[in-house]
Amino acid sequence: MKLVALLVFASLISACAEVKPWQRDKLAKPEMTFNNDALGEQLDKQVYNSKEAAHGGGSVSGGGCGCN
Amino acid sequence: MKKNLRPSNLALLTASALALPAISQHLSAAGPTTTSKIKMHVGSYQEEDIQEEKTLSANRGRYDVDIGQFYLLTPAGESGEFTLNLAYEKMSGASPWFTLPGLDGEAVQIMSGATIADQRTDTALSYKHFWESFALQFNTGLSDEDDYRAKNLGISLHQELNNGLTEVALAFAYSRDKLRPSDSEQFLDRVESADKYLQEFGATLTQVINTSTIVQTSLNYETQWGFLSDPYKVVFVGNKILPDTRPDTRYALSWTTDMRHYVDAANAAVKVKYRWFSDSWGVNSHTLDLQWHQNLPRDWAIIPSLRIYSQSQANFFDNTFTESTTDTFHSNDYRLSAYGARSIGLEVRKKLGNYALGLSYKKYRSAAEYSFSESPTEAPGLVDFSLLTLKLEMEFL
Amino acid sequence: MGSPCEFQLYCHSQREFDQCCLAAENEVIRLEKKYSRYLNNSVTAEINSAANNGGSITLDEETSAIIDFADQCYQLSDGLFDLSSGYFRNLWNFKSRTVPSSAKIMEALAFVGWSKVTWNRPTLTFNQRGMELDFGGCVKEYAVDAATSLLKTMDISSGIIDLGGDIAAIGPHPDGAPWLIGIRHPRKKDDPVAMIPLASGALTSSGDYERYFIEDGHRYCHIINPATGMPANQCQSVSVMADQAIIAGAASTIAFLMGPQKGQSWLEEMGLSYLMIDSKGNIDR
Numbered sequence: 001m002k003l004v005a006l007l008v009f010a011s012l013i014s015a016c017a018e019v020k021p022w023q024r025d026k027l028a029k030p031e032m033t034f035n036n037d038a039l040g041e042q043l044d045k046q047v048y049n050s051k052e053a054a055h056g057g058g059s060v061s062g063g064g065c066g067c068n
Numbered sequence: 069m070k071k072n073l074r075p076s077n078l079a080l081l082t083a084s085a086l087a088l089p090a091i092s093q094h095l096s097a098a099g100p101t102t103t104s105k106i107k108m109h110v111g112s113y114q115e116e117d118i119q120e121e122k123t124l125s126a127n128r129g130r131y132d133v134d135i136g137q138f139y140l141l142t143p144a145g146e147s148g149e150f151t152l153n154l155a156y157e158k159m160s161g162a163s164p165w166f167t168l169p170g171l172d173g174e175a176v177q178i179m180s181g182a183t184i185a186d187q188r189t190d191t192a193l194s195y196k197h198f199w200e201s202f203a204l205q206f207n208t209g210l211s212d213e214d215d216y217r218a219k220n221l222g223i224s225l226h227q228e229l230n231n232g233l234t235e236v237a238l239a240f241a242y243s244r245d246k247l248r249p250s251d252s253e254q255f256l257d258r259v260e261s262a263d264k265y266l267q268e269f270g271a272t273l274t275q276v277i278n279t280s281t282i283v284q285t286s287l288n289y290e291t292q293w294g295f296l297s298d299p300y301k302v303v304f305v306g307n308k309i310l311p312d313t314r315p316d317t318r319y320a321l322s323w324t325t326d327m328r329h330y331v332d333a334a335n336a337a338v339k340v341k342y343r344w345f346s347d348s349w350g351v352n353s354h355t356l357d358l359q360w361h362q363n364l365p366r367d368w369a370i371i372p373s374l375r376i377y378s379q380s381q382a383n384f385f386d387n388t389f390t391e392s393t394t395d396t397f398h399s400n401d402y403r404l405s406a407y408g409a410r411s412i413g414l415e416v417r418k419k420l421g422n423y424a425l426g427l428s429y430k431k432y433r434s435a436a437e438y439s440f441s442e443s444p445t446e447a448p449g450l451v452d453f454s455l456l457t458l459k460l461e462m463e464f465l
Numbered sequence: 466m467g468s469p470c471e472f473q474l475y476c477h478s479q480r481e482f483d484q485c486c487l488a489a490e491n492e493v494i495r496l497e498k499k500y501s502r503y504l505n506n507s508v509t510a511e512i513n514s515a516a517n518n519g520g521s522i523t524l525d526e527e528t529s530a531i532i533d534f535a536d537q538c539y540q541l542s543d544g545l546f547d548l549s550s551g552y553f554r555n556l557w558n559f560k561s562r563t564v565p566s567s568a569k570i571m572e573a574l575a576f577v578g579w580s581k582v583t584w585n586r587p588t589l590t591f592n593q594r595g596m597e598l599d600f601g602g603c604v605k606e607y608a609v610d611a612a613t614s615l616l617k618t619m620d621i622s623s624g625i626i627d628l629g630g631d632i633a634a635i636g637p638h639p640d641g642a643p644w645l646i647g648i649r650h651p652r653k654k655d656d657p658v659a660m661i662p663l664a665s666g667a668l669t670s671s672g673d674y675e676r677y678f679i680e681d682g683h684r685y686c687h688i689i690n691p692a693t694g695m696p697a698n699q700c701q702s703v704s705v706m707a708d709q710a711i712i713a714g715a716a717s718t719i720a721f722l723m724g725p726q727k728g729q730s731w732l733e734e735m736g737l738s739y740l741m742i743d744s745k746g747n748i749d750r
Binding site for chain 2: 024028039048
């Protein structure tokens with residue numbers, strides 16, 4: 001699983017195209033940005049972290065909850 | 069059609085001029101936000117009653133939480149932006165206390181007797197300062213509930229490369245939590261107060277792949293130390309009742325990759341996110357998040373999503389422990405068992421000028437059989453839940 | 466572009482200057498080709514093919530944003546800023562110098578009017594056959610803004626761009642002094658009527674001296690009122706200053722069409738600085 005993900009990732013990076021600034025319109029769409037639903041993801045994070053052993057990944061922002 | 073001309077007409081025109089791609093490119097290079105945003109979400113989280121065969125407790129109800137969230141993003145001077153995050157949760161219900169061997173050999177979960185009612189408020193502030201291609205962000209936060217208080221601090225550095233096509237970021241966060249479990253006088257072995265510390269390092273790479281695709285990958289290393297056990301849970305070791313006891317250190321490494329791709333033909337954006345996690349307690353997990361953001365006419369959007377999660381069991385987990393166990397650590401907390409979870413979600417959004425409304429529903433199911441582990445020990449306390457959220461968002465100059 | 470274009474930039478080296486000019490030039494050429502009235506494979510040609518047949522066309526992100534802007538201008542100008550006035554190209558021919566008859570004008574008006582077009586982003590539908598869109602009123606100014614924006618991302622902070630009279634300052638001279646732009650006198654080519662300091666933002670002009678012919682003592686210029694089909698003749702020139710050239714360009718055209726009184730009050734309500742020379746040669750700013 002890890003190897004597959006690594007291969008996919010490596011092939012994506014190597015396929016990078018030259019993107020001119022005026023071609024970034026699609027990437028600027030809200031649904032294409034990583035912080036679009038920050039609030040929703042924050043709640044999801046809280047909900048999942050309080051019942052799953054795995055946590056974190058993505059932005060490092062600290063924050064605690066009573067979820068020992 | 070005569071329109072009443074006001075100075076804000078220039079603002080309208082400016083907004084549509086700035087929406088032109090070749091003009092806004094200058095803004096799309098990293099810079100502080102130019103508009104202010106406010107978001108308010110209210111949510112209702114409800115856990116499914118524990119199944120009859122999984123418990124001996126008469127009351128099978130579990131946790132319900134009402135949630136309110138507030139978010140504000142605003143420019144701060146020419147080169148900065150300020151974010152405020154507030155969350156309020158009102159929690160009530162019963163939660164798992166301990167497990168016992170059941171009559172037919174299958175373990176059963178005993179729930180906490182009294183209904184726990186608690187509130188939690190969470191405040192987080194952050195400030196991000198931008199230079200030409202470099203940015204620095206400071207975060208601080210406080211989470212407060214009756215029996216728990218957590219404070220955190222964080223800093224992150226962001227550097228743009230390749231004309232803004234690449235960004236590398238380094239982040240560090242530190243958190244200190246103080247536990248003061250309630251009713252510690254009533255339960256002799258319940259700790260009165262304890263501290264827990266967390267330190268996290270993260271490195272993130274964001275790369276534009278082509279005009280429709282962008283990828284973000286990060287590696288996070290986290291260390292926890294202090295009191296890491298659950299003060300409310302007890303474990304039967306043979307005939308003895310012992311408190312839930314976990315190691316006082318925990319090291320975890322996670323690798324997350326998030327990809328967004330715009331599908332021109334469908335006018336939709338697809339999100340694929342995968343996280344690999346492994347820690348020193350023996351837990352390995354995989355998480356896959358999929359989302360399809362479908363744009364519809366008249367500013368509507370429909371967003372179905374799917375999440376698949378699997379974790380392996382912690383070294384010191386079991387439903388029941390025999391007397392002969394000489395291990396120091398033991399826990400029957402279902403959250404450390406081998407299991408998997410599937411959740412499906414659907415959100416509907418509508419944009420009305422500077423406002424946006426959203427309604428989102430998510431249903432989560434967990435089971436030992438969903439885990440990728442071979443022959444997992446099913447913890448009877450595994451939980452299913454549903455989450456309904458109503459969102460109101462606005463953007464203004 | 467059919468008119469002289471000039472970049473004046475302050476750069477750290479000749480190499481940087483060459484790179485910047487090349488990049489800016491390429492961007493201007495890109496837009497010129499994309500929206501060219503004359504090339505068969507331009508977006509304008511594709512749109513007008515659909516316009517001619519009374520059909521629909523799905524537009525790309527950039528063109529959609531231009532249509533959004535033009536639509537916004539149409540709303541704010543009571544219909545005076547209208548992309549569909551491209552049709553008048555068939556009616557008013559500045560080479561043959563003939564004034565069309567009122568009958569011909571009435572006929573032409575049937576094919577003009579943004580209200581005959583349905584815009585449901587990203588689809589443009591023409592409810593009337595035989596229409597024609599012309600992006601001349603915004604693409605040149607958009608190119609100025611695009612080049613300005615591009616040069617800013619290339620770290621240029623002092624410079625000025627002039628595309629045939631549509632001007633934008635990237636930033637003042639390194640010592641802080643603004644660029645001085647001469648506003649052309651409508652009747653005396655080499656005698657500027659005013660020198661306007663420009664440190665940042667854009668300055669564009671609409672005038673009756675750019676393309677015109679005189680017949681019977683009357684001057685007929687290229688800026689046509691979409692409601693009447695006749696060239697506007699109440700102003701000699703209007704110059705407007707705004708943060709973006711595309712806004713200044715649309716505003717100067719709109720004010721020109723509105724005439725001295727209505728135009729000036731419209732510009733004042735918009736909060737834009739201007740210099741207007743009416744048909745008698747009186748100057749207002």
